[in-house]
Amino acid sequence: MSHSASPVALFAMDPVHLGGLFPPAVMERLRQLAEIDPEFVVRDFSDPAAAVALARAEVLITGWGCPHLGAEVLEAAPRLRTVLHAAGSVRQLVGDPFWERGLTLSSAVQANALPVAEYTLAAILLAGKDAFGLRERLRTERAHPGPAEYAKVGNLGRRVGIVGASRVGRRVLELLRPFDFSVNLYDPYVDAAQAADLGAVSLPLDELLRTSDIVSVHAPDIPQTRHMLSRERLALIPDGGVLINTSRGALVDQNALVGELTGGRLSAVLDVTDPEPLPADSPLFDLPNVFLTPHIAGSLGNELARMGTTVVDELERLVAGRPPAHPVHRAALANSA
Structure with missing residues (x-):
């Protein structure tokens, strides 16, 4: 985390999900904890505007539709320390370069x-x-x-x-x-x-x-x-x-x-x-x-906010210097969704 009071955070997901995951009250809590632009959501890391934001980001808040966090993306984010995933599975999100950087990863899989x-x-x-x-x-x-x-x-x-x-x-x-x-x-x-x-x-x-x-x-x-x-x-x-x-x-x-x-x-x-x-x-x-049924069992509608709340709770823990409550460990991924 940064030495400033609030870490710099960035959204990376399909923007269509943002409002459901972070309704006004949840978004307000998030903004109290981090420096984040609620209007700016990265869908493509090669976008020049994304590159500027990525260079500053210490926390990446990801979700469905976030591109893979490969070596090039991580190189463009030298200050990145933590990824908080506002969805379930992280199998497609991260690979070896992520773990080799020693970054922290948390997922809302329990909420989902x-x-x-x-x-x-x-x-x-x-x-x-x-x-x-x-x-x-x-x-x-x-x-x-x-x-x-x-x-x-x-x-x-x-x-x-x-x-x-x-x-x-x-x-x-x-x-x-x-x-x-x-x-x-x-x-x-x-x-x-x-x-x-x-x-x-x-x-x-x-x-x-x-x-x-x-x-x-x-x-x-x-x-x-x-x-x-x-x-x-x-x-x-x-x-x-x-x-x-x-x-x-x-x-x-x-x-x-x-x-x-x-x-x-x-x-x-x-x-x-x-x-x-x-x-x-x-x-x-x-x-x-x-x-x-059309894949409705997982979080939909008002249930999305539970996953957004999980992310904000995790951020609160990190800002307070505590470990995440829902960490994802590299060793566990081989046998998990």
Whole structure:
């Protein structure tokens, strides 16, 4: 940080997000802490005006749409000490030159995890009541089903499998605690005792899939997890099972999933797909056992301000000489989103 009272900060992101992330009250707090021009947002670091601002910047406040912080950008920012990312994943944002400079990085990934977990909880509860399927049936048949149709409905003892103890996965586990679910967890980096502390039983992935009525995916999108839910693994989920994916479409073999869904063996709640957006002729749009949403689980609308507030809280800590509450460490990136 500078020796002056307020560090010099600079916004770098797609300006369309700025107002949502930093509504007036949050922006005012930010301006009390740092010297920053709220009207100036860098989208292209090669812009001459950006170069002038970058030369002075000690803190970079980044977000969706920020270009990669490569060696040339860092060389143009000799005073830069800290990057505060007002979004989730930083995988595309920084590389080796950033870490070699010894810079500090903080992310609002924890804040972004909260609405994803809330969406997931809602999906699990509604799936357990077969709300999606019965709503579709009511819409087409215009009549209530008989008692026999309700025999398999209900959340008492419902078996829920969580794939990945990511920040979202952990928050989902926390939200599931008050309910009468049987919760299992697959995460290769979490042992049985840690899983128990999270409120779940640790299982290998195949065993979790075999013994879950509802499977919710919260693993990171890294090369090792591509199509981790393969054709063979999707086939392990019991008949009538529900797959919820709020992570990334690439974690599921979508062609295999479409096969299971078309046959009616499984149902799905999908907030993410592969590719995204889907081609207009994708069968996922029309299948009655698919509840499809346009990547809305993460922070949107008034939820963006939570991420902006996280950044301002971090800046407040840095100005006070304290370490960030949500640091991103180079070693952790290999296994995170």
